[in-house]
Amino acid sequence: MIGPTPAQMNEELRLFQVRLAEGARTLQGLGPIETGVLPRDAVYQEDKLTLFRYQPRVATPHPVPLLIVYALVNRPYMMDLQEDRSLIRGLLDAGLDVYLIDWGYPDADDRHLTLADYVLRYIDHCVETLRARHAQEAINLLGVCQGGALSLCYTALHPAKIRNLVTMVTPVDFHTPDNLLTHLVRHVNIDLLVDTFGNLPGQLLNFTFLSLSPFRLAGQKYVDLVDIFDDAQALKNFLRMEKWIFDSPDQAGEAFRQFAKDFFQQNKLIKGAVQIGERRVDLSDIVMPVLNVYASQDHLVPPAASKALASYCGSRDYSELSFKGGHIGIYVSSRAQREVPPAISAWLLAR
Amino acid sequence: MTEPRETGFDIALLLQQARTYLAFGEQIQPFSERLQQSMEQGGDWGEALRQHFEPLKAALAEAAENPGGHPDLARLWTVTLDTWQQTAASLGIPATLAAPVGTDEAAWRDYQHVQGDYLVLLRQAARDALDLMEQRLGERAAAGAPVETLRELYNLWVECNEETYGRMLRGADYGALNGRLLNALLSCYRPGGVPA
Secondary structure, three states: OEOOOHHHHHHHHHHHHHHHHHHHHHHHOOOOOOOOOOOEEEEEEEOOEEEEEEOOOOOOOOOOOEEEEOOOOOOHHHHEEEOOEEHHHHHHHOOOOEEEEEOOOOOHHHOOOOHHHHHHHHHHHHHHHHHHHHOOOOEEEEEEOHHHHHHHHHHHHOHHHEEEEEEEOOOOOOOOOOOHHHHHHOOOOHHHHHHHHOOEOHHHHHHHHHOOOHHHHHHHHHHHHHHHOOOHHHHHHHHHHHHHHHOOOOEOHHHHHHHHHHHHHOOHHHHOOOEEOOEEOOHHHOOOOEEEEEEOOOOOOOHHHHHOHHHHOOOOOEEEEEEOOOOOHHHHOHHHHHHHHHHHHHHHHOO | OOOOOOOOOOHHHHHHHHHHHHHHHHHHHHHHHHHHHHHHOOOOHHHHHHHHHHHHHHHHHHHHHOHHHOHHHHHHHHHHHHHHHHHHHHOOOOOOOOOOOOEOHHHHHHHHHHHHHHHHHHHHHHHHHHHHHHHHHHHHHHOOOOEOOHHHHHHHHHHHHHHHHHHHHHOHHHHHHHHHHHHHHHHHEOOOOOOO
16 A cells, blocks of 8 residues: 655655755765774785784783785775774774785786785785784784685695684685675686786676665665765765775786686685695695684675585684674674674684 | 775765656656545555556656666666666776777677667566565555555665566576676777777
8 A cells, every 4th residue: 555645755755855955065065084093004015015003902912913814805994994883993902913904906017916926925924924023923814705715725825824713704615506796707707807807897896796786785775865964974974885885996817817717616615626826725724713703694705605614624613603794784883893893802812 | 005095975876866766756656646546436455556556667667668768767777787887888888889999899789789688687677576566565555554655665666676686686597697798798898908
């Protein structure tokens, strides 16, 4: 049944237009949108990579540093989006010493970078930097999404350098039936794609993500924006997310070629068939404690894709943390702030 | 040191979707009016819904068949193709009828053909969404839970489209077509890269 009369609908449309006009002016006056709020220092740089140390928030942080390896897709400031939405803040407050790799923006000079460059050179150099700075044999590693897959590769190849491994919303089995990204990538001619563009354009990634839910992400979201036009804080929150969503670096061509073909199309990670440089990745070589954090409503990395790690890693101290939310909510929702950093910190501090 | 990239909010996107919402409202009004008249005359709700929803479906279908006639309304369900074409344009392949300079003409024709196939799938999902919306309106009426506002109707429309689109997205046909679409686009580029 439809309740509103045509007159009521008219009034609703009139009010919508009034708010839209007012809101457009408000939007233009908001100024630049800041992201990444916590103070941090660059401690290592190599090519376009910067390794940041976040300033500790306790007098004596835990002696074993935590290195966060974010995905190559999108930007890592999602981990510290704003004052009250910062997973990193939660980790610092719990007494951890937190470092993060910012991969930068690959350009034409980087098209020949391979996964071996990322795993055996960049990640390894960051790990070595932390081992030396903190005089530790092994450090803690936290890999996020695709960064989790890279962290799994690194840890399997250098298990002695990693004390504890945390994976967050990390795909392991890329061929679970509900994996939409694999479904979309499966028939793409990856060689033609990389040979044509050199690097994978970030716009193509944006389209892929939008195409998963276009009516909400490219339509309804903007109509709903009218409802928060008089709330500057809510508006800024929206714009921060918007900035992050469309801040999509291009992907270094050769690394993308291998990741798309070996991980998405051929599911080699769980088959023990991924080659990083000259070395084969065997997940059973991951024998240190592992915490696998996944989101129960994740539409990009389905829980089953993450939970497969339990069957393939060699750790006898394997735990899972299920977060009730989605792939983005696990970083930025209020619930995530309350639940995720304390759980990760407690798990790490106990080991 | 990495410099943050400026990715300001595109207000044009907001205004475009607002116009689409307003166009949706304009289409819904006569439907609502006729439906209420039928009910005031003591008509059967289910029959009235079926009768008056048909013109609404026809109007939306017409807008999609001929997007130039009512682009704001057509955008309601060409959003995916629009986004794709904007992406392709940003990569040097604009949505023109003639092959852009620097592209392979045969490959361009094939790309147009695949885009046509893509639109067929999207149209079917959109038609299914309108059927689903009609069904949901009927269910709400039966449950005594009327839609109270235009925005609620719009949200129901979005929900139905997401549901039918999602089913299409998960199907084998879409996976294959998505690959064909990108591969066809890539084939338009001559060796040596992106056209100017």
